[in-house]
Amino acid sequence: xxxxxxxxxxxxxxxxxxxxxxxxxxxxxxxxxxxxxxxxxxxxxxxxxxxxxxxxxxxxxxxxxxxxxxxxxxxxxxxxxxxxxxxxxxxxxxxxxxxxxxxxxxxxxxxxxxxxxxxxxxxxxxxxxxxxxxxxxxxxxxxxxxxxxxxxxxxxxxxxxxxxxxxxxxxxxxxxxxxxxxxxxxxxxxxxxxxxxxxxxxxxxxxxxxxxxxxxxxxxxxxxxxxxxxxxxxxxxxxxxxxxxxxxxxxxxxxxxxxxxxxxxxxxxxxxxxxxxxxxxxxxxxxxxxxxxxxxxxxxxxxxxxxxxxxxxxxxxxxxxxxxxxxxxxxxxxxxxxxxxxxxxxxxxxxxxxxxxxxxxxxxxxxxxxxxxxxxxxxxxxxxxxxxx
Amino acid sequence: xxxxxxxxxxxxxxxxxxxxxxxxxxxxxxxxxxxxxxxxxxxxxxxxxxxxxxxxxxxxxxxxxxxxxxxxxxxxxxxxxxxxxxxxxxxxxxxxxxxxxxxxxxxxxxxxxxxxxxxxxxxxxxxxxxxxxxxxxxxxxxxxxxxxxxxxxxxxxxxxxxxxxxxxxxxxxxxxxxxxxxxxxxxxxxxxxxxxxxxxxxxxxxxxxxxxxxxxxxxxxxxxxxxxxxxxxxxxxxxxxxxxxxxxxxxxxxxxxxxxxxxxxxxxxxxxxxxxxxxxxxxxxxxxxxxxxxx
Numbered sequence: 001x002x003x004x005x006x007x008x009x010x011x012x013x014x015x016x017x018x019x020x021x022x023x024x025x026x027x028x029x030x031x032x033x034x035x036x037x038x039x040x041x042x043x044x045x046x047x048x049x050x051x052x053x054x055x056x057x058x059x060x061x062x063x064x065x066x067x068x069x070x071x072x073x074x075x076x077x078x079x080x081x082x083x084x085x086x087x088x089x090x091x092x093x094x095x096x097x098x099x100x101x102x103x104x105x106x107x108x109x110x111x112x113x114x115x116x117x118x119x120x121x122x123x124x125x126x127x128x129x130x131x132x133x134x135x136x137x138x139x140x141x142x143x144x145x146x147x148x149x150x151x152x153x154x155x156x157x158x159x160x161x162x163x164x165x166x167x168x169x170x171x172x173x174x175x176x177x178x179x180x181x182x183x184x185x186x187x188x189x190x191x192x193x194x195x196x197x198x199x200x201x202x203x204x205x206x207x208x209x210x211x212x213x214x215x216x217x218x219x220x221x222x223x224x225x226x227x228x229x230x231x232x233x234x235x236x237x238x239x240x241x242x243x244x245x246x247x248x249x250x251x252x253x254x255x256x257x258x259x260x261x262x263x264x265x266x267x268x269x270x271x272x273x274x275x276x277x278x279x280x281x282x283x284x285x286x287x288x289x290x291x292x293x294x295x296x297x298x299x300x301x302x303x304x305x306x307x308x309x310x311x312x313x314x315x316x317x318x319x320x321x322x323x324x325x326x327x328x329x330x331x332x333x334x335x336x337x338x339x340x341x342x343x344x345x346x347x348x349x350x351x352x353x354x355x356x357x358x359x360x361x362x363x364x365x366x367x368x369x370x371x372x373x374x375x376x377x378x379x380x381x382x383x384x385x386x387x388x389x
Numbered sequence: 390x391x392x393x394x395x396x397x398x399x400x401x402x403x404x405x406x407x408x409x410x411x412x413x414x415x416x417x418x419x420x421x422x423x424x425x426x427x428x429x430x431x432x433x434x435x436x437x438x439x440x441x442x443x444x445x446x447x448x449x450x451x452x453x454x455x456x457x458x459x460x461x462x463x464x465x466x467x468x469x470x471x472x473x474x475x476x477x478x479x480x481x482x483x484x485x486x487x488x489x490x491x492x493x494x495x496x497x498x499x500x501x502x503x504x505x506x507x508x509x510x511x512x513x514x515x516x517x518x519x520x521x522x523x524x525x526x527x528x529x530x531x532x533x534x535x536x537x538x539x540x541x542x543x544x545x546x547x548x549x550x551x552x553x554x555x556x557x558x559x560x561x562x563x564x565x566x567x568x569x570x571x572x573x574x575x576x577x578x579x580x581x582x583x584x585x586x587x588x589x590x591x592x593x594x595x596x597x598x599x600x601x602x603x604x605x606x607x608x609x610x611x612x613x614x615x616x617x618x619x620x621x622x623x624x625x626x627x628x629x630x631x632x633x634x635x636x637x638x639x640x641x642x643x644x645x646x647x648x649x650x651x652x653x654x655x656x657x658x659x660x661x662x663x664x665x666x667x668x669x670x671x672x673x674x675x676x677x678x679x680x681x682x683x684x
Contacts, residue, residue, distance in 0.1 A: 021471075021472060021475035021476065022468065022471045022472060022475055024464075024468060024471075049475070050471045050474070050475055052467065052468070052471060052506065053502075053506060054464060054502055055498055055499065055501065055502030055505070056498060056499075056502075058458070058460055058461065058464070058499070059460075059461065059463070059464035059498070059499045059502055060464075062457065062458055062460075062461035062464035062465050062468065062499065063464045063465065063467055063468035063471070064468060065457075065461075065465055065468060066432070066455075066457075066464065066465040066466060066467060066468020066469040066470075066471070066472060067468040067469070067471055067472035067475075068468075068472070069455050069465070069468070069469060069472070070430065070453075070469050070472040070473050070476065070478070071472070071476065072471075072472035072473075072475050072476050074468070074472070088458055088460075089458055089461070092458055199430055199453035199454075199455065199469075200453070201427075201428060201453070201478065201481070204427070204450075204451060204452050204453045204454075205448075205453060206442075206443050206448040206449075206450055206453075206454050206455070207453075207454070207455040207456070208443075208455050208456040208457070209443040209444070209445045209448065209456065210439075210440065210443050210444050210445060210456070211444075211445040212444070212445075215445050215446075
């Protein structure tokens with residue numbers, strides 16, 4: 001069945017199909033419509049879950065940890081200041097290997113106050129031990145809610161997943177979305193069945209324990225190895241999802257007209273859609289441009305980046321975030337992956353979209369033309385700015 | 390059946406931990422667990438009790454237990470309770486054991502949320518009147534005149550200058566299903582209040598007064614005596630809030646000596662008569678109100 005719905009609605013539909021036991025959430029723009037829909041679904045009985053009205057984001061994730069600790073399926077959603085308010089609980093949940101799924105509506109951070117989309121919030125939490133996936137449209141948002149639980153609960157992974165949607169551009173834009181049938185989703189995603197790492201009456205456990213300098217490092221290395229290993233689970237789940245529902249997302253990354261491209265823009269999230277259109281236009285003019293979309297930032301698709309960008313002349317990484325005093329965060333990550341290539345492409349940063357500033361087709365075309373033609377390019381370039389600063 | 394020293398189970402749920410000798414708080418946890426039994430899921434935030442009992446690979450709880458973020462006892466316990474209910478796992482108890490700072494300061498928001506939702510949890514505030522785990526710093530439940538490492542007593546200050554947050558009445562103001570104060574000096578009273586909380590549907594809160602030899606600077610063999618004296622001299626009280634009514638459980642005809650209670654504790658050694666008068670005046674005002682309204 002197809003429905004004309006917003007990204008937030010699509011998240012709610014995806015969560016309904018994934019059947020969490022408990023939803024604990026605190027409202028924040030632009031996530032609110034997702035949790036409003038979920039509360040309505042709980043009210044009308046179409047989602048058999050408990051909706052916990054927690055008094056803060058910190059408690060939203062803490063409550064989700066309580067739910068997860070007894071082996072039940074938990075969902076929460078947040079954005080921006082809310083994500084940072086719950087930040088303490090992010091490494092807590094991942095260290096305890098809790099397969100919680102959270103929607104994050106990517107939004108700017110105060111100050112200045114701003115409710116519109118950028119990636120400063122999630123970029124700040126790359127080191128939290130959560131898988132981070134960035135979706136391009138409402139359909140991918142819905143599908144990733146279902147995939148996220150499958151990945152998170154896999155015994156080879158056991159890690160929480162943050163599904164990121166660009167604030168407003170995705171959360172509030174209406175698109176035609178295919179809603180999968182519940183029976184098919186049930187086949188793809190069976191009920192959660194956790195026996196390890198959870199508290200059970202048959203096998204009591206102490207969780208979220210202390211480990212001093214005698215054992216702590218081993219716990220962390222195990223966590224790190226499993227997050228690396230999650231790449232193969234991500235690909236497996238993407239493939240089986242495609243086999244069941246007919247939509248493949250290509251696992252860790254997606255590409256558009258990349259193979260023979262001389263200039264490549266590396267994207268995340270919704271700006272990819274705009275870039276695809278610009279590529280079509282420029283290709284029609286005979287310009288060899290292409291796109292590499294990073295779907296996951298953690299685990300980082302380092303092998304894919306190296307394989308796909310090998311032999312390219314110039315690449316530009318679009319970042320809707322800045323690590324102040326350095327550069328865009330994803331740019332740093334991409335460059336680090338490219339380091340081991342013998343003839344690595346020249347790599348430049350295009351920072352844009354902060355506080356919801358548009359990244360227009362013209363801006364993207366300009367970035368491609370810079371990569372194709374400029375003699376010399378700044379390391380960091382700002383897209384669509386009002387004045388010189 | 391009333392719990393007492395003769396009929397309490399020999400089964401232990403909390404042992405092998407590294408709490409100090411004479412620790413009042415660990416006694417409260419141990420006895421609460423004896424009343425609640427093995428089908429109990431415990432949530433403990435940062436604090437002494439979690440620090441001494443979850444040190445990998447030595448775990449001190451035989452039942453299910455989890456350390457929560459410092460601010461999150463109420464939220465994690467509520468999540469556990471909701472998760473168990475959603476999974477259809479019945480006849481269990483979910484309990485939070487937090488300290489005074491974990492309850493009255495950093496954890497008060499999550500606790501308030503849980504009571505507001507009437508989540509089916511028991512919340513125990515183990516009150517030893519300062520942040521002991523981090524080395525005896527002042528909390529919102531540190532009483533007037535207490536010397537701590539962040540409220541030093543000197544020429545200008547008598548130690549802590551705040552009185553002590555009134556957590557029991559703050560909790561009761563939520564119209565909670567059941568709330569009580571207790572003391573490890575009156576253990577049968579404490580155990581039977583745990584029993585009441587166990588049988589309460591919805592949120593219950595028990596605020597138990599628990600001396601700390603390390604933080605208070607007293608001999609480890611007088612913990613129980615001190616916890617009794619605190620009640621007898623009127624600086625603590627035993628009360629309940631049930632069905633919307635307050636009830637004072639113990640109403641001493643005459644208070645025992647406040648000076649005797651204070652002088653055996655290093656944290657109060659510096660107090661002058663004028664400070665003790667402040668403490669007594671505050672006590673008298675509180676008791677006047679309680680006797681008028683709660684009897």
